[in-house]
Amino acid sequence: MEIKDIFSLKLRDILSLIISIPITVYVNSKCLPFKMAIKLPLFVGYKTRIDKLSRKVEFGCEPKPFMVRIGWGGTEGRECGKKNYLLLNQNASIKFNGRCTMSSGISLILDNGRLEIGNNFFVIKTVQSLVMIEL
Template sequence: MIDTLNKIFTVIYSIYFNFKYLPFSTAKYLPIKINYKTRVKIDKTSRIVVKDYRRFSVKLGLQGTPFVSDNSSSTLTLNKGATMLFYGGCVIGQGQNIYVDNNAKIVIGNNVYINKNVLIQCTNLISISDDCLIGWNVRLRDTDGHRLIRNDIEIERKKSNIYLRKNVWLAADVIVLKGSVISEGSIVATGSIVVGLKLEKGNCLIAGIPGRVKRTGITLEN
């Protein structure tokens, strides 16, 4: 009974969300399905752009591995001038926390699956290309976060983009920090922390803290 009510509330809220935050020409297709428990804070100057008009092609705060517990609620924050762009079908699982700062941009490709409890903090640009698979409890952050002071002088907080190329797999509990470029077809092993690693050669296995290339010629079997 509770599951049925949750599904009904989610559909009702999704209809409201589409027509509130998307242009009418897009909203009428209802491309976004969002968990009704999601705490949403979207500035009127920000944009959500959906290129795939299929009904509920984009799912936010929904699904995920059953045996992994999720955070009590999901959040979606788009500040002034922020953009969130979906190029195709996408699932972002329960417990998501997505924060897009002023004038920043998140780009998500087609056929992207992100498991439960992802945290994405975007202050400039985070790009997730087609066919990427992201495990549970993953963190993507393109900024240092807090201010740092050295000898009474503030150290500049630099922003540096994150790029996940096509068919990348981030396993569970991975952290990807600013300036990282994960090459096409590459895999980041569970618990690794990638700090500014820039890969051009594809199909690498990355592991460790900080993450380094451990193997090449690796292919993920679907």
């Protein structure tokens, strides 16, 4: 989300953005080294429930503010405003190679293994559950 995008938001979305800043700062400080965390590349919506957070979050490109959005947005006609869940266990790592949006209602649970997400990744809640199993 860039500064110019903020001016096109509705009042409700602006308030949600402001309320989400504390949790966003917390997640960035827990998952990233200080020099990267102050750029706030991870934006986390205020309805996201946080469990364990690993420091094994990486970027395959130069991190930009709010580059990865968890619990924000959606599309017209889809369920928005649902709660999210974020768990990054110590045995798990995740790498973002560009912009990523996980809309409201999406949970990111990494217990073990490595997940790499490409550029311009967007996921909305359309199915009941998605399970990835490492063999």
